[in-house]
Amino acid sequence: MSHPLIKRLVDTLGYPQVDAAILDRFLAEPDLKALFVTGDADKNLETADLAVILPELARHFGKAFQPAVVDRAIEQKVRERFDVWPTPSLIFVARGNKVGAIAKIRDWDDYLREISAILDREPALLVH
Template identity: 45%
Template structure:
C-alpha cells in the first residue's frame, strides 16, 4: 500500500533535523545504522515501525513526519515500537521493501515486511493505512 517512485539518488546533506533527533533522544527510539541493527530490531516479537526520514534539508515533509510518528503510535495504544533508520541503510531498505518515497514509515512483524506509508498524509489516511497494515498477516 504505497506509491511507486524512482529512488532518490541525490547526495544527502548529512544533517539530522532536530525533530528527528528528538525521536532518538526524547522518545528513546533506537537509530538503526547497519543491517545487523535492522535485522535484530525487526525480528523481535511484535510489530515495528521504521521511520525513514530521508534528507530533511531537501525534504520539507521530514520534520512533519517526525512529529506524526509518536502521535500515530499513541493513537494505536503503543501497539508497535519505533526506530529511526540511518543514512547508511536507508537506500537498501527502501529498495528491498519498494517503499521508495521519503519520509516513510515501514512496518515489520517479527522480521516480515507488512507495508509502508510514504510522504505526509491526512490523519484519517494514516489511521486507515496503519490499521490495514497492522491487521495484515505478513
C-alpha cells in the same frame, strides 16, 4: 540525523536508531516495527512533518507498533529490501517481513485507516 525533530525522536522519546549493526536482529523481532525512513530532511520538508506526526500515531495506537528511526547510512539498503522508495516513509515490519508501508505525508484519517489495515493484514506475524 542532524534535524532537531528527528534527533528528538531518538534522544528524547527513546526511539531506537536502526543502523547496520542492529538492522537484521531488530527486524527479526516478533513485534511490529514502524521504520521511519527520513530521507534528506534538509531537502524534503515532509520529513519534519512526519517526525512530529509519528509520536502522535504511536500514542494513538498504544503499543501496537514500535517506532524506530532508520540511520541515513542504511536507508538505501532498507528501501531496496522492502521496495519502498519515496521519503519520508513508514515501513511496518514484523519478523523481518514487510506488513505495509505509508509513503509521504497523509491526512490524519488516512493514517488511522491505513495503519488499522496494516494491523489487521497479517495477524500471524504480529504479537500483541
